[in-house]
Amino acid sequence: MTDSPESESESESTESRAVAYERVVNAPAAAIFELIADPAAQPRWDGNENLREAPTGQRVTAVGDVFTMTLTKDAVRENHVVEFDEGRRIAWMPAEEGRPPIGQLWRWELEPRGEAQTLVRHTYDWTRLEDPQRLPRARATTADKLQASVDRLAALAEQER
Numbered sequence: 001m002t003d004s005p006e007s008e009s010e011s012e013s014t015e016s017r018a019v020a021y022e023r024v025v026n027a028p029a030a031a032i033f034e035l036i037a038d039p040a041a042q043p044r045w046d047g048n049e050n051l052r053e054a055p056t057g058q059r060v061t062a063v064g065d066v067f068t069m070t071l072t073k074d075a076v077r078e079n080h081v082v083e084f085d086e087g088r089r090i091a092w093m094p095a096e097e098g099r100p101p102i103g104q105l106w107r108w109e110l111e112p113r114g115e116a117q118t119l120v121r122h123t124y125d126w127t128r129l130e131d132p133q134r135l136p137r138a139r140a141t142t143a144d145k146l147q148a149s150v151d152r153l154a155a156l157a158e159q160e161r
Contacts, residue, residue, distance in 0.1 A: 017129070017138075021146035022121035027157035029110040029118040033087045035156055036108045039067040039079070045156055047148025048141065060090060067092075083107065091123075103129035104138065120153065122146045 025032060035041045039054035050071055058067040065081040076097050082105070083091035089109045093101035104126045111119040124146060126138040 017127040018123060018125040019141065019143050019146060020121060020123040021143045021150055022119060023147075023150055023154070024113060025118050025120050025150075025154040025157055026116060027118060027154070027160075028116060029087050029112045031160060032110055032118055032120060032153065032157045033090070035153055036090055037061075039069055041156075042069070045149055045152035047150070047152055048145050060084065060092075061086075068097075069094075079106075102131065102134065103127075104134075120150055122150050 035045065037060045039058045039060070040056045043051040043053055052070045052072050052074075054067065054069045058065075060067060060081050061084070063081055063084045065084070067079050067081075069077050069079060071077060077094040078097055078099075079092040079094050080101055081090065081092045083089055087110065089107070091105055091107035093103075093105050095101045104124065105128075107121075107123040107125065109121040109123075111121075113119055124138075124141050126141075129135065129138055
């Protein structure tokens with residue numbers, strides 16, 4: 001039996017375009033948030049192995065901030081902050097230099113669990129991604145990739161306590 005075009009189309013429309021991973025980290029939310037909100041620290045814990053470096057002095061403080069990051073393939077991304085709650089939530093949408101966001105959203109949410117523990121939730125949402133050339137990489141960004149970032153972030157935050 002072969003798939004008809006309708007079944008392929010239906011399959012694509014029901015495809016989940018958001019993935020998340022969460023875990024409790026043994027560190028205060030403020031310490032974890034500092035590692036996330038400072039783009040220069042992000043290559044240290046990136047589980048996608050995609051970030052090379054970010055200039056210092058770009059600490060995110062509000063919605064509307066834009067920080068730049070150089071990827072491992074030398075491309076530069078401008079990351080547009082679209083959600084921000086100090087110590088609790090930060091989300092950005094990457095864009096090529098001088099262009100509008102591509103359609104992906106990276107979100108970090110922190111929920112303190114007492115003074116020394118924090119539930120960390122990391123989400124990658126590509127529901128607005130329309131560029132067919134970027135879809136394979138988006139599909140390859142699975143919960144295990146997010147887990148790698150959260151685990152590395154946890155190790156750094158717990159070590160710096």
